[in-house]
Amino acid sequence: MALTTRTVGNVTVLELTGRFDAHMAPALLEWYGKLRTAQVVVNLAGVNFIDSSALAALTGGMKRCRQQKGDLKLCALQQPVQVIFELTRMNRAFEIFPSETEAIASFTH
């Protein structure tokens, strides 16, 4: 599992790859601690599996951003991850976009 960060305008983009599970969730919580913006896009294009710990870590980040008048949005879900979001009904909690470009653009609309 790898975690890469970059900035596009006022939006911080976090790119994750590999298996996103309880082994990786603490790294994400640590990453939130260093975050200086409340506008975040998490690009999941490289993630092939996500477990409940990882879903909880994403939800925690989303709540944190919304409390600061921002949001944490998701993009580019692989099909297995999309199905997991649907079955856990977490697709209703997040704004999810097909591409990173659309997710970033949504912050300016």
Place this chain on the structure above:
Amino acid sequence: MTYADYATWKTTPISEEPYLSIVIPAYNEEERIIPTIGAIASYVTGLGLPWELIIADDGSRDQTVALVESLEMVNLRLLRAERNGGKGSAVRRGVLEARGRYILFDDADNSTPIEELPKLLRKLDQEGYDVAVGSRAVGGTEEAHKNLLRRTLSGGLRWIVRHFFRIGVRDTQCGFKLFTREAAHRLYAAQTIDGFSFDLEILYLADRIGYKIAEVPVTWIDAPGSKVDTSREVQRFLRDLVRIKWNDLRGVYAQA
């Protein structure tokens, strides 16, 4: 693999004999079972083969049963149990209910990614094996997050199984095993051990009957939240080793 394939599988009962049945035992798996089902359903529907999923509950006291029921997948069968009878009993119930030409037993924690399935299917479908066992003990295996204690114990138990039981399979406990239906039904009907060591008994019986067994290296990730109490399970494992040998000497497996 398309989303439409998954949606069709979820809502349309398969009309023919399943090519594959996947059996997952579940005991208090409310945290882990849904992502595992999602990953499996998404991947396997993409293979384009008729298949069914069987969740064999083992008397869970949490929300496992309610969560699985809420998925409303028509090709998913949920087998309930009143009491916790042990992982071996749950797998046996699931396997004996399975109708697929091939039957995969898979753990609820997705420790072995379902993407490893084709390696095992190839052994049965193209190379004439009766049983294909996912293994963490042969060349090409990738293990992640397994602690030193579990590595040491696994190594020690493998040595005992190999040298005292003469079972050729080096990793008897990996929860990713594929059987032909004939082999699965015959082996699980003869199974007597309901606990952690049922795998060992199944492989002992398979070897005894003369089934052709392939050991296939797979990726394995030690999923957090494991319910295995290592020291207790080692004691049980050693006790069950003796029990299996004793069963055999007494002729318990003669009808298998």
